[in-house]
Amino acid sequence: MVLNYIWIAFFLLAAVCAIIQCFTGNTGVFADIINSTFENSKTAFEISLGLTGVLSLWMGIMKIGERGGIVNVLSKALSPLFSRLFPDIPKGHPATGHIFMNIAANMLGLDNAATPLGLKAMESMQELNVQKNNELGASNKWSKEQVEERNITATNPMIMFLVLNTSGLTIIPVSIMVYRAQLGAAQPTDIFVPILLATFAATLAGIIITSIYQRINLFQPVLLGFLGGLCLLVAGTIWAFSQMDKDTMDTVSTFAANVILFGIILSFIIAGMVKRVNVYEAFIEGAKEGFTTAVRVIPYLVAILIAIGVFRASGGMDIFIGGINWLVELCGGNTDFVAALPTALMKPLSGSGARGMMVDTMTTYGADSFAGRLACIFQGSTDTTFYILAVYFGSVGIRHTRHAVTCGLLADLAGILAAIAVAYFFFA
Secondary structure, three states: OHHHHHHHHHHHHHHHHHHHHHHOOOOOHHHHHHHHHHHHHHHHHHHHHHHHHHHHHHHHHHHHHHHOOHHHHHHHHHHHHHHHHOOOOOOOOHHHHHHHHHHHHHHOOOHHHHHHHHHHHHHHHHHHHHHHHHHHHHOOOOOHHHHHHHHOEOOHHHHHHHHHHHOOOOOOOHHHHHHHHHOOOOOHHHHHHHHHHHHHHHHHHHHHHHHHHHOOOOOOHHHHHHHHHHHHHHHHHHHHHHOOOHHHHHHHHHHHHHHHHHHHHHHHHHHHHHOOOOHHHHHHHHHHHHHHHHHHHHHHHHHHHHHHHHHHHOOHHHHHHHHHHHHHHHOOOOOOOHHHHHHHHHOOOOHHHHHHHHHHHHHHHOOOOHHHHHHHHHHHHOOOHHHHHHHHHHHOOOOEOOOHHHHHHHHHHHHHHHHHHHHHHHHO
16 A cells, blocks of 8 residues: 555656746656656566576575474574563464464565464464463453554564564575576675675664663673674674675675675575475475476566656756755765665655665666665665565554554664665775
8 A cells, every 4th residue: 555655656756847847947857757767667568577587596595494494403403592582472382483483484585484484473472462362361350442543553472473574684685696696786686795784784773772661671692692792793804804805805706705605505405305306396396486486576676667757757866966966965875875775764664665766776776786786785784674564564454563563663763874875984
């Protein structure tokens, strides 16, 4: 629904900007708008077509990892941490397993697996919520109306779970690297390390903010060890790269990204062999899903790129970016990041909308431009907060979200600020 209004707004604002331009003497603006619809629809199709091969490759690799038990390994590794972040869930309850599986799938970029696991996790947590409230109602502590009100109110575990999802922690940003390769980036993987740093910052901020709201003791040894270790990892990475000059930094970050990615591919294949999985068949099955995904994204990409193209051709995008530029300059700041800002502003509202903004930024300024790279980091640093809240809460009838939106948006803000800082550090 949100994207529907945004899509309409692009055209209405474009019309207003075009009419204003006509009065200032630019009578060719409507021709530019129509031409942009043809050009952007062609661009969207060409990008989607180019996605099929690379997306099939990575979806095939991911399927091998899934069958080889990598998701289960990650779930067990995260168990000590998550049991402390979700203290209201009884030990050994099925909800815990569903949460672990969802987060692990998200970290590996297995969106198709992560969403159903996430819905199952919400369903399990809602069953706990209803059971607890019904027991309190049966003891005459609450009235029937109070029980029903509590049944549609988000619990602490639900909110923590949603914030972890909206912070967008992903180890392998496959789709972003695919888009960069398709749009001619010299090194499509050069944003791998920056995205990891930015998404870690968003996740760390989300955990801390939500824990403060829910009065979870962050000084427990396991939590302190995890959060402290995460901070040390990020600080160590930044320190190591700060000792290098620009050329060395580019070389090392690209080399590290490629080694890590190839290492992941090998580990998935080896895990499949150990589990006696038919690795080839698993790859083919995943590749088919990748092909289907690439085809399915065509109409969405066409729709959003046409709307953005119309808005840009009308001069509306220049007015928007120019206005932010003016404000940043007024405050004495560097304005290099402003051209990529539409991706960051769109991301909490719509994943496909933000993807369209990212592609538009790379197409307009170049995949290897500062703005193009920053748009990719924005895209990878957080997830679609309002979409996730709507889908997950809506699936179990939750209407009172309490502090979920606040915590989710603050995590998004932390991711955006971290993305800007990381982009300046690596690419300015």
